[in-house]
Amino acid sequence: MSEKRSVIVGVAGGTGSGKTTIARTIYEQLGPDKVAYIPHDAYYYDLSHLPLEERAKRNFDHPDSLETSLLIEHLKQLREGLPVEIPVYDFATHTRRPETRRVEPRPIILVEGILVFVEPELRDLMDIKIYVDTDPDIRFIRRLVRDINERGRTMESVIRQYLETVRVMHLEFVEPSKRYADIIIPEGGFNTVALDMVLARLRSMIAEY
Secondary structure, eight states, X not given: OTTOOOEEEEEEESTTSSHHHHHHXXXXXXXXXXXXXXXXXXXXXXXXXXXXXXXXXSOTTSGGGBOHHHHHHHHHHHHTTOOEEEEEEETTTTEEEEEEEEEOOOSEEEEEOTTTTTSHHHHTTOSEEEEEEXXXXXXXXXXXXXXXXXXXXXXXXXXXXXXXXXXXXXXXXXXXXXXXXXXXXXXXXXXXXXXXXXXXXXXXXXXXX
16 A cells, blocks of 8 residues: 555445445445446447347346456556546446546545456456355345336346346356455345445555555
8 A cells, every 4th residue: 555556346246236235335435535436337348239139138147248358457547547438338228328437546446246256357456355145036136126127127028137147147157256255245235244344444445545
């Protein structure tokens, strides 16, 4: 910290595990002047070249669906003190919007997503790796509600996608990545004890920045 190097914190976990709640709580508690927040799912590849019905058939839970190389580049730039322009993804149409979101360098760089521990090059950039562990039935219910209310999906399409790709990819990629975590938080944002410990650690690191 003496070299004023930003601390990169990764937050991973299965779909609906509560990782976004954890990440947002950290962001809100420490403040936007201390934390830069980057969701991995902003880096989904643009599928505007495909018909809409073909886009929906893509496997969005496979590492190849994300432009992780661009995220890695952005994290390196932020560590060098440079601002970045991250993509803005439209989940209803599976396309990137024309506009981008500017992210300024901060003492804490928070990266969140189901697959952020899968790619070694991305994982190796992280100083702290947090895995949010929640029971599968709870995760599915949360995903179902989210995708219907926030992403314009039907119940049938969410269930089909979960059974065909989400569950399979979780078992193949997400769950195994838990072994790389420094901290495992059961029950997500409801685990206030674990969250308070993480916040205390990050505040001490910011104080040394």
